[in-house]
Amino acid sequence: MQIGKKYSKKKHSANLIIGLVITSTMLFLIILGFFYTPYDPTKMDSSAKLAAPSLSHLMGCDNFGRDIFSRVLKGMGNTFIIAFATVVIGVVSGIIIGAVTGYFGGWLDEVVMRINDVVFAFPSILLALVFISLFGTGKYNVVLALGIAFVPSFARIVRGEFIKYREMDYVKSARLAGVPHMRIIFVHILPNTMTVLLSSIMIGFNNAVLAEAGMSYLGIGVQPPDASLGSMLSEAQGYLFSAPNYAVFTGLMIILLVLGFSLLADGLKN
Amino acid sequence: MLEVKNLNIEFHDHDAPEHIVRNINMTLKYGEILGIVGESGSGKSMTAMAIAGLLRRHDVTTSGEIIFDKKELLSAKRSELRKIQGNDIGVIFQEPMTSLNPTKRIGWQVEESLKIHKPEIGKAERYRLVIESLKNVELDNPELIYKKYPHELSGGMRQRVMIAAAMICAPKLLIADEPTTALDVTIQLQIVKLLQRLNREQKTSILFISHDLSLVKSICGRILVMHDGEKVEEGAADEIFNNPGQEYTRELINAIPKLEKPKL
Numbered sequence: 001m002q003i004g005k006k007y008s009k010k011k012h013s014a015n016l017i018i019g020l021v022i023t024s025t026m027l028f029l030i031i032l033g034f035f036y037t038p039y040d041p042t043k044m045d046s047s048a049k050l051a052a053p054s055l056s057h058l059m060g061c062d063n064f065g066r067d068i069f070s071r072v073l074k075g076m077g078n079t080f081i082i083a084f085a086t087v088v089i090g091v092v093s094g095i096i097i098g099a100v101t102g103y104f105g106g107w108l109d110e111v112v113m114r115i116n117d118v119v120f121a122f123p124s125i126l127l128a129l130v131f132i133s134l135f136g137t138g139k140y141n142v143v144l145a146l147g148i149a150f151v152p153s154f155a156r157i158v159r160g161e162f163i164k165y166r167e168m169d170y171v172k173s174a175r176l177a178g179v180p181h182m183r184i185i186f187v188h189i190l191p192n193t194m195t196v197l198l199s200s201i202m203i204g205f206n207n208a209v210l211a212e213a214g215m216s217y218l219g220i221g222v223q224p225p226d227a228s229l230g231s232m233l234s235e236a237q238g239y240l241f242s243a244p245n246y247a248v249f250t251g252l253m254i255i256l257l258v259l260g261f262s263l264l265a266d267g268l269k270n
Numbered sequence: 271m272l273e274v275k276n277l278n279i280e281f282h283d284h285d286a287p288e289h290i291v292r293n294i295n296m297t298l299k300y301g302e303i304l305g306i307v308g309e310s311g312s313g314k315s316m317t318a319m320a321i322a323g324l325l326r327r328h329d330v331t332t333s334g335e336i337i338f339d340k341k342e343l344l345s346a347k348r349s350e351l352r353k354i355q356g357n358d359i360g361v362i363f364q365e366p367m368t369s370l371n372p373t374k375r376i377g378w379q380v381e382e383s384l385k386i387h388k389p390e391i392g393k394a395e396r397y398r399l400v401i402e403s404l405k406n407v408e409l410d411n412p413e414l415i416y417k418k419y420p421h422e423l424s425g426g427m428r429q430r431v432m433i434a435a436a437m438i439c440a441p442k443l444l445i446a447d448e449p450t451t452a453l454d455v456t457i458q459l460q461i462v463k464l465l466q467r468l469n470r471e472q473k474t475s476i477l478f479i480s481h482d483l484s485l486v487k488s489i490c491g492r493i494l495v496m497h498d499g500e501k502v503e504e505g506a507a508d509e510i511f512n513n514p515g516q517e518y519t520r521e522l523i524n525a526i527p528k529l530e531k532p533k534l
Contacts, residue, residue, distance in 0.1 A: 168368055169363040169364075169365055169368045170368065170369050170370050170371040171371075172324055172361075172369075173361060173363065173432070173435070173436075174371075174382065175324065175355070176322055176323075176324060176355050176356055176359070176360075177356030177382055177386060177387075177435075178352040178353065178354075178355040178356040178357065178383065178386050178387060179356075179382060179383075180352075180386075188371055188374075191371075191373040191374070192372065192373050194373075
């Protein structure tokens with residue numbers, strides 16, 4: 001019993017530490033990418049087409065002779081910003097919708113949650129595709145499309161938490177003290193939902209990274225010559241055999257980004 | 271000050287309407303402690319919640335009248351009700367473990383109803399009032415407790431904090447919904463004594479709800495016995511104890527464990 005407890009405790013903190021190391025390394029690379037890249041990520045060099053990894057080009061070069069490492073740095077930044085903005089849109093609207101419906105209940109809850117279910121029923125990528133085909137491609141439209149697609153899942157989590165907390169005695173006594181509803185929702189209850197919300201934000205962020213990569217892979221996200229991990233992966237698949245390093249390094253970055261946040265979320269949950 | 275006339279409470283979210291409280295009448299005078307006793311599910315808490323205005327209107331239907339300080343509460347507007355809640359009526363709940371918000375400091379929670387009802391009071395004055403209120407419920411080191419989180423306090427201390435929070439606006443009526451059930455016996459006695467002192471010193475009327483007859487007898491002047499949502503009996507505490515008029519009351523009294531020599 002004692003040993004099992006110790007073991008699991010150790011395992012979780014290991015997850016946390018590994019997640020922290022990976023995530024901070026990735027964040028460092030992303031921030032680095034904003035200010036410095038070894039080469040201009042859009043500059044082509046015909047002599048270095050599909051060059052293998054070497055000391056001068058750490059991850060080699062792509063089909064236009066652009067430095068993959070520089071493009072990965074820039075691409076990660078783009079992916080990160082899009083994923084971050086997506087999660088912010090999803091979380092903020094999710095909190096508002098979930099909190100109000102969960103707290104008040106009644107017909108408002110029924111109506112809003114059924115609409116929520118309808119949105120939830122569509123795969124988020126499909127929903128985003130529809131949105132993109134209506135409003136056109138581009139970074140900002142992708143953010144908006146993915147953000148909207150992410151709202152229902154957050155709304156549902158927040159709603160569940162609010163239903164749990166609205167019957168707590170301390171919420172009752174706040175109501176009794178004559179505290180206005182909005183203050184109860186955002187000041188009294190919301191801080192209590194943060195533990196659950198935080199780990200779902202992390203998971204949501206991972207999904208957003210993957211969704212952005214998916215969108216860009218399909219060519220509707222970040223537009224060339226700008227780089228994003230998804231669009232690079234899509235280019236790389238044409239050279240899977242002649243220059244496997246292109247796909248491997250780009251894919252590795254996506255994996256590390258997602259893995260880092262997953263481990264972090266898992267570690268934080270405990 | 272408080273008069274309840276023909277109070278009926280009914281759940282309507284099931285297929286068949288379910289009566290929880292039927293035709294309850296009661297009065298509470300200034301400075302009086304009235305006890306409501308009954309077993310679990312007898313409707314005593316629901317009656318209290320109705321008086322406090324805590325029933326969700328789309329879950330239950332209520333009829334009758336609750337007159338508090340010449341104002342009718344059951345049909346009152348929310349804004350009207352909000353002025354009374356916390357200011358004139360304070361409530362203490364059964365579970366001291368869940369009645370404080372785990373993410374907020376004690377001081378913040380105690381001063382919350384002051385912030386709502388008396389926004390004109392400044393920060394320094396508010397702090398002074400909170401400290402005074404914590405001192406008043408016999409908590410040592412109120413300055414230290416002000417900064418603590420609920421999980422750092424024991425059950426008895428939390429219940430005292432709850433009383434401090436309920437009393438900070440000096441309400442005319444304090445509803446205590448089984449305030450001692452979750453506490454051990456020695457703490458129970460301290461809390462009861464504290465409530466009695468507050469009643470004596472601040473002239474707060476108390477509606478004391480409990481299933482513990484012996485406890486109710488020691489604190490209340492008058493007792494109302496409830497069973498299955500209906501009033502069984504009402505009268506002075508001694509009278510009910512010495513001369514129970516109803517079979518149910520007699521059974522309740524007989525259910526009080528007595529100190530006997532253990533049979534070996």
